[in-house]
Amino acid sequence: MMISAEIVSTGTELLLGQNLNTNARYLSERLASLGISCYFQTTVGDNQDRIEQVLEIARGRADIIITTGGLGPTMDDLTKEVVAELCGRSLQLHEPSLHHIESFFQRRGRSMPENNKKQALIPEGAIIIPNHQGTAPGFIVEEGTKTFILLPGPPNEMEPMFEETVKPYLSMKTKSDPTILYSRLLKIVGRGESVVEDQLRDLLMEQSNPTIALLAKQEGLHIRLTARAKTEAEAKELIKELEAEVVHRLRPYIFGFDQDTLSGVVGQSLLKKGKKLAIAESCTGGLIAHEITNEAGSSAYFLLGVTAYDNSAKKALLGVEEKTLQSHGAVSAETALAMAQGVKKIAGADIAVAVTGIAGPSGGTKEKPVGLVYGAIADDAYSEVKEFRFTGTREIIKERTATAVLNWLRFHLNEKP
Numbered sequence: 001m002m003i004s005a006e007i008v009s010t011g012t013e014l015l016l017g018q019n020l021n022t023n024a025r026y027l028s029e030r031l032a033s034l035g036i037s038c039y040f041q042t043t044v045g046d047n048q049d050r051i052e053q054v055l056e057i058a059r060g061r062a063d064i065i066i067t068t069g070g071l072g073p074t075m076d077d078l079t080k081e082v083v084a085e086l087c088g089r090s091l092q093l094h095e096p097s098l099h100h101i102e103s104f105f106q107r108r109g110r111s112m113p114e115n116n117k118k119q120a121l122i123p124e125g126a127i128i129i130p131n132h133q134g135t136a137p138g139f140i141v142e143e144g145t146k147t148f149i150l151l152p153g154p155p156n157e158m159e160p161m162f163e164e165t166v167k168p169y170l171s172m173k174t175k176s177d178p179t180i181l182y183s184r185l186l187k188i189v190g191r192g193e194s195v196v197e198d199q200l201r202d203l204l205m206e207q208s209n210p211t212i213a214l215l216a217k218q219e220g221l222h223i224r225l226t227a228r229a230k231t232e233a234e235a236k237e238l239i240k241e242l243e244a245e246v247v248h249r250l251r252p253y254i255f256g257f258d259q260d261t262l263s264g265v266v267g268q269s270l271l272k273k274g275k276k277l278a279i280a281e282s283c284t285g286g287l288i289a290h291e292i293t294n295e296a297g298s299s300a301y302f303l304l305g306v307t308a309y310d311n312s313a314k315k316a317l318l319g320v321e322e323k324t325l326q327s328h329g330a331v332s333a334e335t336a337l338a339m340a341q342g343v344k345k346i347a348g349a350d351i352a353v354a355v356t357g358i359a360g361p362s363g364g365t366k367e368k369p370v371g372l373v374y375g376a377i378a379d380d381a382y383s384e385v386k387e388f389r390f391t392g393t394r395e396i397i398k399e400r401t402a403t404a405v406l407n408w409l410r411f412h413l414n415e416k417p
Contacts (some may be wrong), residue, residue, distance in 0.1 A: 004064070007067075009023060011153055030167065046077070066151065073135075083150060127169075130161070138151045188220050191221065207242065277301055278352040283355060291402055308339065318339050319346075320342060336375060337385050356374055361393070372388075375405045
């Protein structure tokens with residue numbers, strides 16, 4: 001029997017969308033790496049009755065229930081109290097935890113509020129999970145064949161607590177079933193989910209171990225290959241043949257694997273070819289340069305980025321001629337090319353890219369609607385302009401423009417010697 005877990009995230013702020021629940025994602029990844037199956041995740045507000053209902057259901061269908069949140073000092077922090085009641089445990093003052101909390105405040109030159117003592121109350125017989133980043137300790141409560149693991153909500157506290165205490169504890173739990181889940185991500189730009197599904201339909205239907213899953217992302221599509229085996233090496237071997245077949249079918253559109261980013265792949269191509277890049281942007285407001293410079297070591301291949309939003313800046317900084325703007329407009333193939341050639345010249349770059357367009361929500365016309373973007377690439381022996389048409393909000397259009405232009409640059413670099 002494989003060990004199963006359920007993640008229960010408490011906090012009304014999660015239900016209201018005020019905070020992003022990154023804890024569930026983090027814990028899911030860690031559980032998978034330990035070979036523990038997570039079939040359910042639940043989010044519940046700060047309400048005692050509802051928390052009790054959720055935990056009761058989780059106890060009925062999972063071996064391990066991991067909670068995040070609800071360990072603070074205030075009246076709406078209820079997770080510990082509910083778990084203690086479900087397991088028939090009394091809450092007892094844990095002096096070492098109280099000393100830790102008092103010291104936490106003393107180091108900051110503050111007096112500890114009286115209600116923080118609540119955080120030092122632990123269910124009888126619980127295993128303490130030390131919190132070196134905050135005040136709330138975590139707990140492990142073993143109740144028959146079920147285990148409750150209580151962790152605080154702040155990720156900067158929860159994550160090290162998991163790594164230092166919970167992970168070793170769970171590793172001991174899984175020794176009777178020493179399997180792991182290993183996943184490999186193949187990252188795609190330029191092909192939609194339905195098209196890729198059609199190209200991989202037979203593989204999607206046939207696979208059980210390893211499995212294939214398509215994950216739609218804002219920047220493109222991820223294909224996740226997952227295998228279960230006793231060791232990571234065995235899991236990689238199971239995936240090897242399937243990965244080769246997927247790559248064979250989709251090779252031009254796969255830009256990277258696992259932690260690769262599109263801008264990082266472009267940067268490595270520039271570095272390998274000894275090329276220096278310059279960028280001129282209008283509608284994206286510097287987003288492409290931002291993506292490029294997000295990569296460590298980008299100074300080795302990136303020279304200059306110019307955000308020339310107004311026409312006066314396009315003329316003064318990039319040398320776009322007035323007659324080009326008058327005859328064709330700021331959003332045109334001619335202006336995009338002039339911007340690329342201009343930034344290449346002033347930077348002394350080997351290659352340059354430029355974009356100009358209408359991100360919206362206003363400013364569009366029937367001839368030039370919102371989402372119309374022109375991109376240009378110019379190098380010493382080559383120049384090309386492309387027209388793109390995007391839909392979505394202003395932010396989405398900017399992001400899709402940056403992704404499309406970086407991917408185009410990737411193809412360009414791969415095609416050139």
